[in-house]
Amino acid sequence: xxxxxxxxxxxxxxxxxxxxxxxxxxxxxxxxxxxxxxxxxxxxxxxxxxxxxxxxxxxxxxxxxxxxxxxxxxxxxxxxxxxxxxxxxxxxxxxxxxxxxxxxxxxxxxxxxxxxxxxxxxxxxxxxxxxxxxxxxxxxxxxxxxxxxxxxxxxxxxxxxxxxxxxxxxxxxxxxxxxxxxxxxxxxxxxxxxxxxxxxxxxxxxxxxxxxxxxxxxxxxxxxxxxxxxxxxxxxxxxxxxxxxxxxxxxxxxxxxxxxxxxxxxxxxxxxxxxxxxxxxxxxxxxxxxxxxxxxxxxxxxxxxxxxxxx
Numbered sequence: 001x002x003x004x005x006x007x008x009x010x011x012x013x014x015x016x017x018x019x020x021x022x023x024x025x026x027x028x029x030x031x032x033x034x035x036x037x038x039x040x041x042x043x044x045x046x047x048x049x050x051x052x053x054x055x056x057x058x059x060x061x062x063x064x065x066x067x068x069x070x071x072x073x074x075x076x077x078x079x080x081x082x083x084x085x086x087x088x089x090x091x092x093x094x095x096x097x098x099x100x101x102x103x104x105x106x107x108x109x110x111x112x113x114x115x116x117x118x119x120x121x122x123x124x125x126x127x128x129x130x131x132x133x134x135x136x137x138x139x140x141x142x143x144x145x146x147x148x149x150x151x152x153x154x155x156x157x158x159x160x161x162x163x164x165x166x167x168x169x170x171x172x173x174x175x176x177x178x179x180x181x182x183x184x185x186x187x188x189x190x191x192x193x194x195x196x197x198x199x200x201x202x203x204x205x206x207x208x209x210x211x212x213x214x215x216x217x218x219x220x221x222x223x224x225x226x227x228x229x230x231x232x233x234x235x236x237x238x239x240x241x242x243x244x245x246x247x248x249x250x251x252x253x254x255x256x257x258x259x260x261x262x263x264x265x266x267x268x269x270x271x272x273x274x275x276x277x278x279x280x281x282x283x284x285x286x287x288x289x290x291x292x293x294x295x296x297x298x299x300x301x302x303x304x305x306x307x308x309x310x311x
Contacts, residue, residue, distance in 0.1 A: 007029075007033065013092060019181035027081070028089075031084075039059075048101045051101055053102065053106060059086075083110075119259040120255065125263075128146060128245045132241055141212075142241065145238075147189075150260055153256075154186060156252075160229055162176070184277075186277070209224060209227060213229055235252060
């Protein structure tokens with residue numbers, strides 16, 4: 001079988017057997033098709049048993065010199081994603097298909113710098129949440145979106161997929177299917193529950209999606225599925241109100257996810273609980289948030305360390 005056909009089989013395996021999201025499959029497709037195109041330039045009939053460390057090194061060098069449409073190089077983290085996808089593909093060939101090829105364990109991933117995360121402090125969050133004008137349906141919806149993002153720490157893809165019948169406003173919780181098809185319980189703050197209730201009370205429709213668009217023609221087919229807000233629409237909404245609030249950093253829905261996590265940690269939540277609420281499979285992913293609480297820890301040190309006490 002050709003390298004291209006095996007890549008196609010691997011993508012089907014991710015979707016059907018592993019239950020990966022369409023976004024994940026699309027990303028793997030992009031990275032692996034780039035690898036296949038690069039290999040095909042030098043060796044159109046290349047086989048998977050010809051993949052060796054020398055070839056991988058040449059590919060990594062190619063990625064390091066690759067330029068995007070705007071002339072900028074690929075970020076190191078993006079280069080790593082290409083290698084992660086290649087390793088996953090090779091592991092599939094060895095384990096699932098018993099096809100001899102290079103062991104993925106021989107391909108080392110480059111060390112990444114510790115990620116820093118942008119988040120809003122309590123005053124900035126308040127300014128953002130207060131920025132929509134709630135005198136109309138759009139403003140009420142947008143205020144509810146911002147409140148829900150900060151209350152739950154949901155990924156934007158998780159929020160857009162919510163349906164109104166999923167949310168239990170009495171218990172102030174609901175289930176959500178996150179990355180890796182894993183289900184977790186998400187909790188609403190009192191404020192977020194009140195805003196969702198107010199927003200739904202103002203809705204005159206019976207569309208299934210929790211958050212709907214108000215622009216364009218109404219489409220009642222399939223319980224209003226085509227009325228559902230998209231990920232891009234929500235990103236624009238957050239950006240719009242961040243600019244209106246005059247916030248000093250670029251704010252995305254993920255910034256509110258970061259802010260949710262750091263708010264909990266600064267308030268005294270343990271990291272394991274935050275991991276569960278974020279839906280992280282590994283606590284190492286959650287630990288990226290701990291360093292942003294250093295300011296809080298410094299205040300604790302100053303208040304309680306004996307050598308800081310005034311004599």
